[in-house]
Amino acid sequence: MRIGAHVSMAKGFPSVFDNIKSIGGNCAQIFSHSPRGWKFKDVQKVEEFRERYKKEDIKPIVIHNSYLVNLASLDKELHKKSMENMRKEFETAEILGIDYINIHPGSNKDVKIGLKRIVQSLNSIETKAYLLLENTASGIGSEFENLMYIIENITIKCGVTLDTCHAYAAGYDIVSSLDNVLDEFDSIIGLEKLKLIHLNDSKFELGSKRDRHEHI
Numbered sequence: 001m002r003i004g005a006h007v008s009m010a011k012g013f014p015s016v017f018d019n020i021k022s023i024g025g026n027c028a029q030i031f032s033h034s035p036r037g038w039k040f041k042d043v044q045k046v047e048e049f050r051e052r053y054k055k056e057d058i059k060p061i062v063i064h065n066s067y068l069v070n071l072a073s074l075d076k077e078l079h080k081k082s083m084e085n086m087r088k089e090f091e092t093a094e095i096l097g098i099d100y101i102n103i104h105p106g107s108n109k110d111v112k113i114g115l116k117r118i119v120q121s122l123n124s125i126e127t128k129a130y131l132l133l134e135n136t137a138s139g140i141g142s143e144f145e146n147l148m149y150i151i152e153n154i155t156i157k158c159g160v161t162l163d164t165c166h167a168y169a170a171g172y173d174i175v176s177s178l179d180n181v182l183d184e185f186d187s188i189i190g191l192e193k194l195k196l197i198h199l200n201d202s203k204f205e206l207g208s209k210r211d212r213h214e215h216i
Contacts, residue, residue, distance in 0.1 A: 002027040006064070013049040013096060017056050029062045029102065032092045036067055038081055040088050043095050050097045062100040062132065062196060065089050071121040072106030072114035072140055082106075083121060090127040102132040102161050102196065105141040105150065114140045119153045127156060132196055134161040137169035138209035144188040151193065159195035165214070166198075171207035 004025035108114025
């Protein structure tokens with residue numbers, strides 16, 4: 001079993017390995033840049049990172065993209081920035097030899113229009129990386145059917161990150177009916193598509209639609 005955490009790479013990408021080993025993890029998630037900004041720094045210490053990634057039993061390492069990205073947006077400027085950010089994220093992953101990128105699908109008041117916008121956006125990107133769609137607490141991505149629609153209609157290799165706080169907030173009772181929730185996931189998406197779990201508690205009640213994580 002692979003258990004890890006989101007760790008800092010403020011001291012450079014290779015620091016990820018020491019940071020996750022210090023807490024006993026064997027996989028990790030990182031931000032490749034500030035998640036609340038658009039700017040990327042030059043990727044440095046690439047060879048050191050790639051060499052350690054080959055040698056260390058810390059796999060996989062997943063990049064979580066920026067919180068600002070909204071591929072479902074109809075705002076031209078925001079969508080343009082989002083696409084530029086996504087392409088840069090995939091480029092960073094390729095440089096480092098990282099296979100997985102985790103994204104939030106995006107938001108739009110009209111779910112159907114938003115889903116089509118997301119599909120259109122992702123199909124304009126070429127990458128060898130494996131995309132992970134994270135379920136959300138509300139809106140697009142809060143229902144398993146939303147995630148499956150995207151998976152079925154894009155050409156990029158794609159799986160799912162199941163965030164337990166988001167699922168609970170969206171109305172999936174993983175506390176009292178975990179087996180039923182997993183059966184529903186399996187029937188709609190398929191458990192073979194479940195690649196990553198973000199294990200969090202929730203500050204609010206079942207079905208609150210509020211994305212507020214709590215420590216376990």
